[in-house]
Amino acid sequence: xxxxxxxxxxxxxxxxxxxxxxxxxxxxxxxxxxxxxxxxxxxxxxxxxxxxxxxxxxxxxxxxxxxxxxxxxxxxxxxxxxxxxx
Amino acid sequence: xxxxxxxxxxxxxxxxxxxxxxxxxxxxxxxxxxxxxxxxxxxxxxxxxxxxxxxxxxxxxxxxxxxxxxxxxxxxxxxxxxxxxxxxxxxxxxxxxxxxxxxxxxxxxxxxxxxxxxxxxxxxxxxxxxxxxxxxxxxxxxxxxxxxxxxxxxxxxxxxxxxxxxxxxxxxxxxxxxxxxxxxxxxxxxxxxxxxxxxxxxxxxxxxxxxxxx
Numbered sequence: 001x002x003x004x005x006x007x008x009x010x011x012x013x014x015x016x017x018x019x020x021x022x023x024x025x026x027x028x029x030x031x032x033x034x035x036x037x038x039x040x041x042x043x044x045x046x047x048x049x050x051x052x053x054x055x056x057x058x059x060x061x062x063x064x065x066x067x068x069x070x071x072x073x074x075x076x077x078x079x080x081x082x083x084x085x086x
Numbered sequence: 087x088x089x090x091x092x093x094x095x096x097x098x099x100x101x102x103x104x105x106x107x108x109x110x111x112x113x114x115x116x117x118x119x120x121x122x123x124x125x126x127x128x129x130x131x132x133x134x135x136x137x138x139x140x141x142x143x144x145x146x147x148x149x150x151x152x153x154x155x156x157x158x159x160x161x162x163x164x165x166x167x168x169x170x171x172x173x174x175x176x177x178x179x180x181x182x183x184x185x186x187x188x189x190x191x192x193x194x195x196x197x198x199x200x201x202x203x204x205x206x207x208x209x210x211x212x213x214x215x216x217x218x219x220x221x222x223x224x225x226x227x228x229x230x231x232x233x234x235x236x237x238x239x240x241x242x243x244x245x246x247x248x249x250x251x252x253x254x255x256x257x258x259x260x261x262x263x264x265x266x267x268x269x270x271x272x273x274x275x276x277x278x279x280x281x282x283x284x285x286x287x288x289x290x291x292x293x294x295x296x297x298x299x300x
Binding site for chain 2: 020047048055
């Protein structure tokens with residue numbers, strides 16, 4: 001998968017996993033913050049994203065401190081997936 | 087026992103929301119609860135995306151409170167630490183419990199969902215309602231075999247007598263798959279012993295049962 005395909009797949013998975021009703025992939029800015037403004041996700045959503053990475057991509061976050069950068073935006077999550085997916 | 091009145095009541099059953107005896111929203115009976123809840127969300131113009139992340143028990147509780155808040159003047163009296171929330175049911179959080187149990191039953195594909203797990207307690211519905219409506223009073227969730235007016239009555243009267251609580255939103259929020267229903271009512275303590283009840287019904291076990299059986 002190329003970067004765009006990863007981003008589009010990730011958007012669809014996040015919408016489904018987090019029950020983001022009435023949000024479609026085209027409404028999500030890949031560079032917008034996931035937490036706070038942007039999509040307005042909360043701490044439980046953060047845990048769901050960790051589970052999503054592990055279940056869908058087999059990726060674990062070794063150092064919790066990295067989470068802040070990985071979950072900054074859809075783009076940063078996609079970068080992490082592309083870099084670490086075997 | 088204090089002098090207290092029943093202020094208003096909202097029931098949700100069979101895809102119909104009834105406020106003080108009058109149907110205010112109705113959806114086709116062929117609709118699932120999720121479909122009904124989504125339509126009711128738009129009817130109430132909730133604009134609260136977190137609603138869609140809740141389990142069905144919390145959704146039913148949220149909609150019940152939105153219904154009763156349509157009663158004139160009620161919104162002003164609940165945003166206070168003197169307004170308690172006392173809810174009850176039979177099935178606890180069984181639906182979320184089952185979903186969570188299923189997610190941890192396969193040790194190979196072991197991926198419990200945090201957003202399901204947080205709803206594996208019935209009192210979470212109290213928190214969801216309190217957060218949405220900025221309620222800061224006492225709260226209590228009771229379990230019973232069936233609707234128990236006496237249990238709700240005693241709990242409310244105890245709060246009226248022993249705390250600063252002067253208003254309570256009480257009721258029954260039951261959700262077990264296809265079997266679901268809710269009743270919430272507001273009861274208020276009359277502080278002035280000389281004050282008449284006006285057109286309101288007295289807060290008694292008999293009157294609470296009448297609300298449930300209406």
